[in-house]
Amino acid sequence: MENADPLSTTLELISFRIGEQEFCLDIMAVREIRGGAATTPLPHSPEFVLGVINLRGAVLPIIDLKARLGLGKGEPTERSVVIVVRIGSRLVGLLVDAVSEILAAEPNMIQPTPSIGCDTVTRFVRGILTMDGRMVSWIALDEILPVVEEAEAA
Amino acid sequence: MNPMDAIKQTYFQECDELLGDLERGLLSLQDGEGDNETINAVFRAVHSVKGGAGAFGFEALVAFSHVFETALDEMRSGRLDPSPAVVGAMLRAADVVSDLVSAAKGGAVVDEARAAALAAELEALTAGQDAASAAATAAAPAAGEAQGDEWGFAPLKIEIDAPASDGDWLLVLKPAAAMYANGHDAVIFLREIERLGETSVELDAGALPLLDALDPEASYLAWTVRIEGSVEESAIRDILDFVGDDCPFELTREGGAAPEAAAPAAAAADDFDISSLLASIKEPAADAATAAPAAGPAAASAARSDAPQGEGARGGSAAPAATIRVDLERVDRMIDLVGELVINQAMIAQRVTESGIARSSNIAMGLDELEHLTREIQDSVMAIRAQPVRSVFQRMPRLVREIAAATGKQVRLVTEGEGTEVDKTVIERLSDPITHMLRNAVDHGLETPDERIAAGKPAEGTVKMAALHRSGRIVIEVADDGKGINRPRVRDIAVSKGLIAPDAVLSDDEIDNLIFLPGFSTAAAVSNISGRGVGMDVVKRSIQALGGRISISSVPGKGSTFSMSLPLTLAVLDGMVVSVGNHTLVAPLTAIIETLRPKPADMRRLGPTGSVLVVRGAHVPLIDIGMALGWRNTPIDPAGAVTLLVENEGGGRAALVVDDIQGQRQVVIKSLASNYQSVDGVAAATILGDGRVALILDVDAIIERRTAMRPEPTLLAKAS
Numbered sequence: 001m002e003n004a005d006p007l008s009t010t011l012e013l014i015s016f017r018i019g020e021q022e023f024c025l026d027i028m029a030v031r032e033i034r035g036g037a038a039t040t041p042l043p044h045s046p047e048f049v050l051g052v053i054n055l056r057g058a059v060l061p062i063i064d065l066k067a068r069l070g071l072g073k074g075e076p077t078e079r080s081v082v083i084v085v086r087i088g089s090r091l092v093g094l095l096v097d098a099v100s101e102i103l104a105a106e107p108n109m110i111q112p113t114p115s116i117g118c119d120t121v122t123r124f125v126r127g128i129l130t131m132d133g134r135m136v137s138w139i140a141l142d143e144i145l146p147v148v149e150e151a152e153a154a
Numbered sequence: 155m156n157p158m159d160a161i162k163q164t165y166f167q168e169c170d171e172l173l174g175d176l177e178r179g180l181l182s183l184q185d186g187e188g189d190n191e192t193i194n195a196v197f198r199a200v201h202s203v204k205g206g207a208g209a210f211g212f213e214a215l216v217a218f219s220h221v222f223e224t225a226l227d228e229m230r231s232g233r234l235d236p237s238p239a240v241v242g243a244m245l246r247a248a249d250v251v252s253d254l255v256s257a258a259k260g261g262a263v264v265d266e267a268r269a270a271a272l273a274a275e276l277e278a279l280t281a282g283q284d285a286a287s288a289a290a291t292a293a294a295p296a297a298g299e300a301q302g303d304e305w306g307f308a309p310l311k312i313e314i315d316a317p318a319s320d321g322d323w324l325l326v327l328k329p330a331a332a333m334y335a336n337g338h339d340a341v342i343f344l345r346e347i348e349r350l351g352e353t354s355v356e357l358d359a360g361a362l363p364l365l366d367a368l369d370p371e372a373s374y375l376a377w378t379v380r381i382e383g384s385v386e387e388s389a390i391r392d393i394l395d396f397v398g399d400d401c402p403f404e405l406t407r408e409g410g411a412a413p414e415a416a417a418p419a420a421a422a423a424d425d426f427d428i429s430s431l432l433a434s435i436k437e438p439a440a441d442a443a444t445a446a447p448a449a450g451p452a453a454a455s456a457a458r459s460d461a462p463q464g465e466g467a468r469g470g471s472a473a474p475a476a477t478i479r480v481d482l483e484r485v486d487r488m489i490d491l492v493g494e495l496v497i498n499q500a501m502i503a504q505r506v507t508e509s510g511i512a513r514s515s516n517i518a519m520g521l522d523e524l525e526h527l528t529r530e531i532q533d534s535v536m537a538i539r540a541q542p543v544r545s546v547f548q549r550m551p552r553l554v555r556e557i558a559a560a561t562g563k564q565v566r567l568v569t570e571g572e573g574t575e576v577d578k579t580v581i582e583r584l585s586d587p588i589t590h591m592l593r594n595a596v597d598h599g600l601e602t603p604d605e606r607i608a609a610g611k612p613a614e615g616t617v618k619m620a621a622l623h624r625s626g627r628i629v630i631e632v633a634d635d636g637k638g639i640n641r642p643r644v645r646d647i648a649v650s651k652g653l654i655a656p657d658a659v660l661s662d663d664e665i666d667n668l669i670f671l672p673g674f675s676t677a678a679a680v681s682n683i684s685g686r687g688v689g690m691d692v693v694k695r696s697i698q699a700l701g702g703r704i705s706i707s708s709v710p711g712k713g714s715t716f717s718m719s720l721p722l723t724l725a726v727l728d729g730m731v732v733s734v735g736n737h738t739l740v741a742p743l744t745a746i747i748e749t750l751r752p753k754p755a756d757m758r759r760l761g762p763t764g765s766v767l768v769v770r771g772a773h774v775p776l777i778d779i780g781m782a783l784g785w786r787n788t789p790i791d792p793a794g795a796v797t798l799l800v801e802n803e804g805g806g807r808a809a810l811v812v813d814d815i816q817g818q819r820q821v822v823i824k825s826l827a828s829n830y831q832s833v834d835g836v837a838a839a840t841i842l843g844d845g846r847v848a849l850i851l852d853v854d855a856i857i858e859r860r861t862a863m864r865p866e867p868t869l870l871a872k873a874s
Contacts, residue, residue, distance in 0.1 A: 040847040041737070042826075043783035044834050052830070052839060052847045057494050059839045059847055061830040090829045146831070 011110075013103045013129070015136055016083065016096040018066045018074070022136045023096075024103060024129065029141060031084045031091060033099055036076045046146050047073065050095060055084065062093040063144055070120045087141045094144070103136070105129055110138065165206040167479070169255045172199040174548045176248050181551055184241045193236070196244075197226045203251060207258065214264070215254040218273055222247050225276040240279055247272050249552050321408040323381040325390060331373040333400035343401070344377065346393045351382045383407070482578070485538055489725055492528075492535050493822040496726070497841050499528045500819065504843035529820070536577065536723050543621045543628070544572040546584045550592055550619060557596045564603050564613055565596055570620035576628045577723040583700055584630065584720070590693045591632040591716045592617065599636035599714055609711065611635070627702075627744065628722055633715040639708040641665045648674060666706050666714075670694045698854055729821050729850065730798070731842070732812040734780045738848045740821055740840055741810070745800045745853040749815060754793045767792070767809045769799060778811045782856050783835055800853045808857045823850065835859070 013024040039051030039062050048067035052059050062082060066074030074080070074095055082093040110127040126140035179196035182188045204219035225244070228234035250269045257264045325347070329340050347353055358376040362368075381390065387405065394403050503521050511517055547569050558565040576584075600606075600615035607613055618633045641662060648654045648668045660668075668674055672691040697704050702720035721727065721744070729740035730749070756768045757776065766773040776797070778789035790813065797809040821840035824847075826833055837852035 038846065040839075040849065041785075042830075042833050042849070043785065043836060049830075052826070054841045054845055054847050057490070057497070057824075057841065059824045059826060059829060059841075061826075092829060 009107075011105045011107065013105055013136075013138065014083070014099065015101055015103050016081070016099045018069065018097050019071055021071070022100065022134060023065075023069075023139050024136045025083065025085065025139050025141070027102065029085045029087070031086055034082050034084065034093075036078075036080045036082055036095060039076075049146065050076070053082075053093065055091070055093070058091065060084065060091055060093050061145075062095055065094045065096050065139075065144075068144060069124055085141060087144060090145070092145065103129070103131060105131075113137075162210060164479075165210065166255070166259055168206065169203055170545075172203050173248065173252050173255065174545065175199045176203075176251070177245070177548055177551060180241055180245050180248060183236045184238065184245070188236065190230075193226070193230050197223065197230050200226055200251065203255065210258070212254070212258040214269070215251070215258055218247075218254055218269055219251055221273045221276050221280075222251065225280045228280050234279060243272065243275050243279065245551070245555065247276055249555070252552070322383045323379075323385060323387070323390060324404075324406050324408050325379040325381060326376065326404040327379065327394075327401060328376040328403070329373050329401045331371060334373060335371070336400060338400065340375070340377065340401075343393055344379065347379055347381060347390065350385045350389055350393075353382070354380045356380075380408070480538075485535075489535050489539065492532050493725065496528055496532060496820065496822055497843070499524055500843040501845065532726065536725065539578045539723075540575040541578050541581055542573045542575050543581060543584065543630075546581055546588060547572045547619065547621070549585065550588065553589060554592055554596060554617060557593060561597055562602060563596060563600050563615060565600060566614050566616050567592075568616060568618045570618065571622050574621040574623060574628060576621075576720070577725065579725075580628065580700065580720055580723065583696070587693050587697055587704070587718060588619070588630060588632065590690070591718075592619065594690070594716070595632050595634040595636070595714070599634035599638075601637050605637075609637075623722075624719065627719045629717055629719045631715055631717040633713060635713040638710040638712055638714050639666050639669070639706070641710070644668055663707075666708050669706070670704070698852065703854060725823055726820055727823055727840075727850065728818070729840075730818050731816040731821075731848070732779075732796070732798070733814045733816060734783070734812050735785055737780075737785060738816065738842065738846070739779065739812070740848050740850045741798055741800070741812075742837070742850065742853060743818065747799045747801050747807075749796060749798050751795075752792055752797055752809070757792055765792075767797060769809070772807070774799065774807045774809045776809050776811055777856060779851070779856070780811075780813075782859065800857070806857050810851075810853070810856070821848075821850070 012027040014027045014030055015022055015024040017023075034055075037053045039053050041051040042049060042061075045051075048064045050062040050064050052061050054060075064074040066072060074097070076095060080095055080097055081099050082095055083099065084091060084093050086092075109131070110129050113121060113125045113127055115122070123143050124140055125137045127138040129136040129138055176196055176199040179188065179192045179199065182192055183196070200219050200223045204216055204223060207215040207219065222244070225234065225247075229236055229240070234240060250264070250272050253264045254269070327340065327343070329338075333340075344355060348355075356378045358378060359374070361376070362374045368374075390405060394401060499521075503525065506517060506521055550569070551567050554565050554567045557563075595617045596615075600617070601609065601611075603613035606615060616635050618631070620631045620633075622629050622631075645654075645660070645665055645668070648665075648671070649656050651674060653668065653671050653674060654660065669690050674691065694704050697718050697720065700720055702718055704716065704718040706714060706716050708714035727740075728743040730743055730746060732739050732741055750769075752767055757765055758768065758773070759765050760773075760775075765776045767776050768774075776789075776792060778786075778792075780786040781789055790811065792811050795811050795813055796815050797811050799807065799809050801807050821842075823838045824840055826836065826839050833849075835852055835855050837850045837855075839847050839849050842848050
């Protein structure tokens with residue numbers, strides 16, 4: 001879904017900021033962007049799972065993308081933003097500092113992720129986009145959620 | 155979805171129901187309870203499956219169900235005795251039909267050898283009955299083969315061509331006064347008949363008296379309806395059968411062509427004529443060869459004609475209540491909306507309370523009314539989804555037969571309470587645990603026939619599967635009369651797997667429950683039936699995920715009983731809203747026995763970290779919820795707090811310590827797993843009146859964590 005034939009189409013990406021770094025997501029995966037809301041924490045959860053919120057009757061987990069990317073704990077402020085994305089069949093909120101703009105990128109502008117020997121980078125960054133001298137990391141959503149336990153195998 | 159697919163979809167849905175009817179009928183025949191009506195119902199089921207299959211060109215299904223149907227017809231006409239062996243073969247044939255239907259759906263692969271073997275068996279049964287006439291014996295299989303070959307398309311051909319040459323139908327209707335008195339109306343029948351094809355109606359008002367002699371409640375009118383000849387006789391009869399004797403009618407074919415028309419007509423009126431048709435096949439050998447292929451198309455038109463008729467026939471044998479088929483998504487959408495309504499209503503109620511409006515004011519009273527209505531709407535919507543567990547139960551006899559065959563055991567499955575109703579979402583998830591429990595019961599529970607005889611039991615083991623309602627939950631029990639749990643062996647295994655300490659002192663009950671521990675699988679006895687890589691621990695977890703519980707009781711030599719209880723619905727729950735720290739949680743009311751503010755004197759320290767509460771002489775472990783969920787490191791002083799005395803299915807009790815109780819309310823259950831994953835200690839989430847998410851406690855999991863920690867001090871330290 002996210003990877004709709006990169007050879008022929010111009011990609012539309014939504015870019016956002018976490019701390020000093022810039023990231024982007026395929027706009028097709030984004031369902032809505034909303035302000036931060038008070039979360040209900042979940043017990044026994046990884047640190048990057050802030051908790052759940054009520055999104056019009058659905059219970060939505062909020063992931064602290066800063067913590068997930070290993071950039072330290074994100075402090076939800078009044079200006080932070082939740083990007084609601086669809087990952088597979090799930091809707092998940094990603095807490096980021098601020099949303100910047102929508103980028104139109106040709107596939108040839110995307111470079112493979114340089115190997116810097118960092119597991120987090122190889123796991124969550126699917127490519128690097130250079131634009132006007134800025135570097136934007138394209139986030140791979142597939143592994144953002146914590147590993148689901150095998151319970152569902154039954 | 156194109157229209158053809160939609161029709162096919164409907165056909166498959168009907169097939170599921172028909173296969174259920176089929177199996178049920180055969181089972182009651184097996185138990186010797188069936189009468190002629192049962193045999194008829196079984197016949198109709200196979201017949202209707204075949205009819206639809208012909209229309210869609212599922213040739214293998216048509217061919218097999220035809221052979222099956224032929225055998226059933228022999229039984230229906232009394233020539234084939236429903237002996238256990240015969241019914242057994244038919245049950246296996248029903249399994250094949252079910253497989254073939256799945257295959258037609260694009261699902262399972264059919265074991266063709268098995269299908270062929272059964273078809274041959276059925277043919278032999280059919281033929282065997284007429285052993286007196288050698289010609290018949292030869293003719294019956296011949297008929298089967300012929301149809302097996304040229305099946306699929308022939309029926310349609312004859313359907314279109316043959317009746318066209320027939321004369322028109324003449325239907326004379328003379329309704330009796332009783333028909334009107336019962337609320338029927340001749341106009342409705344006339345309209346229905348009109349829909350079948352071209353008709354012309356003549357009114358016979360000759361019996362109508364003058365106005366002064368007219369009895370307004372009597373019946374004076376009669377009609378003569380001419381219906382085009384291509385209409386099936388059964389279709390006409392179906393419409394009129396509905397009123398029965400209240401509306402006498404005569405149905406005749408106009409014009410000649412009587413002898414030629416006989417075959418299709420006979421086939422159409424399937425209920426009484428197929429037997430004679432078969433009889434005609436079994437005429438002397440010289441005719442057999444030609445008669446057999448001819449019989450194929452003729453019987454096929456019967457099959458076709460029965461597609462609409464099957465509906466009516468089924469309606470007649472089951473309760474004649476009017477039903478509609480509704481897309482499940484619409485119901486789900488409505489349930490979601492009602493859930494939102496409940497939340498919204500709660501929000502308004504909360505706002506009103508906050509604004510300080512008196513309880514006796516009009517607004518508050520109007521809100522009470524609204525709450526009442528909301529609840530009622532919710533109950534009614536839930537009732538739409540409630541379904542009898544029959545749909546799950548009826549899949550099980552086949553499973554048991556297969557396991558029995560694979561293990562060489564003799565098993566009789568007894569079911570009770572198939573009519574017990576429960577929410578559809580629960581039904582869908584019952585299947586796996588029940589399957590597993592039955593596998594266990596037959597594979598591990600029951601002994602082989604030799605062992606049973608040696609133990610002084612009948613060679614045939616009994617497995618009982620029962621469903622019942624108990625205190626707002628549905629309880630499913632699977633009991634066998636086998637050897638019971640081998641406790642020393644279970645214990646040895648648990649010790650060898652390091653699940654318990656070698657010197658642990660366990661009660662019988664505790665040993666039985668060891669089989670639910672993760673990592674416990676009676677590996678020495680793993681067969682490809684029970685040992686599918688899924689242990690009882692997974693079954694238990696999947697049941698718990700539904701808010702259910704499972705327990706086992708066992709008597710050596712007498713058998714074991716698994717019983718699981720599940721909530722009737724997965725959509726709402728009565729809960730107690732409590733505070734823990736600055737968190738708001740909901741505890742399911744079903745688990746709570748009582749709430750109490752303990753006196754300091756009733757609390758005793760036990761060990762380095764544990765403490766117990768004395769409740770009327772019994773010592774109950776105290777569990778601080780904040781700590782159990784990892785929200786605080788030191789327990790709050792229970793003396794200033796509230797404890798909820800809770801009990802799990804196994805009878806294990808615990809006192810959960812919370813800061814305060816906010817109130818009691820019905821909450822809508824929202825899954826955490828749909829967007830996230832299940833969380834230990836949390837059953838689900840809900841949305842409170844203020845729009846925030848609150849977590850629903852998984853009481854069983856919390857109690858269990860505590861008990862499971864006991865033998866392992868390191869675990870204890872880690873989890874607290």
